[in-house]
Amino acid sequence: MTSSSDEDKQNQNANNADTVGRDKSNNSENNNNSNENKSTGLIASILDRATKSGFGRKKLNPNKVEAAVAKQMDQIHKSPEKIRLTVLGGGSFGTAMANLAARNGCDTTIWVRNKRTVKSMAKTQMNKKYLPGYKLDNRLKYSYDLE
Structure with a gap:
């Protein structure tokens, strides 16, 4: 049979251990939060x-950029060869x-995977699904x- 003073000591020791455990977990949480704040603050800075x-x-x-672009565009337009482009995808x-390239003088072909869509685009010069009501350049080729 244990005395009441022994039980009191055991309860007090258990309470002390619980308090120490909570203090350690609070410290580790505080350290984690401060580390996160430090890293977030460091990255932000x-x-x-x-x-x-x-x-x-x-x-x-x-x-200077505008002048360089204009100079290169002049060289492209004076070139005897046309630039040939193929655009994959008719979205x-x-x-x-593709329309912009054709309008600017490039030999441009647009590839679309659906034969029916290609025929419709060639006939109407319009992409009814993606650009309805917008007439495509008559120099644009379809495939x-x-x-």
């Missing part, structure tokens, strides 16, 4: 400095890019065969 300083980017003068973006 790096990104903030990079975007402010333009790190990794050349600062370009828009006038909205592919159709728009459903990749060979």
Whole structure:
């Protein structure tokens, strides 16, 4: 038979152990939270400095870029050969890019996998599904065969 003082000591020891365990878990949670805050803060400060300083980017003068593009476009237009392009895919973006290239003088073919769609596009000069109501350039060629 144990005395009441022995039971009190055992209960007190159990309570102390529980308190120590909770303190350790709280400390580890606090450490994890502070580590997460430190890493988030570190990443945020790096990104903030990079975007402010333009790190990794050349600062370009828009006038020089425009002049260089104009010079290259003149060389392309003066070239005796036409640029030949084939655009794979007759979705909205592919159709728009192919039409733009054809309109700018490139020998352009748009490839679409569905034969019926190709025939419809060639006949109506329109992509009814993706660009309805927009007339395509008459120099644009259409194909459903990749060979």
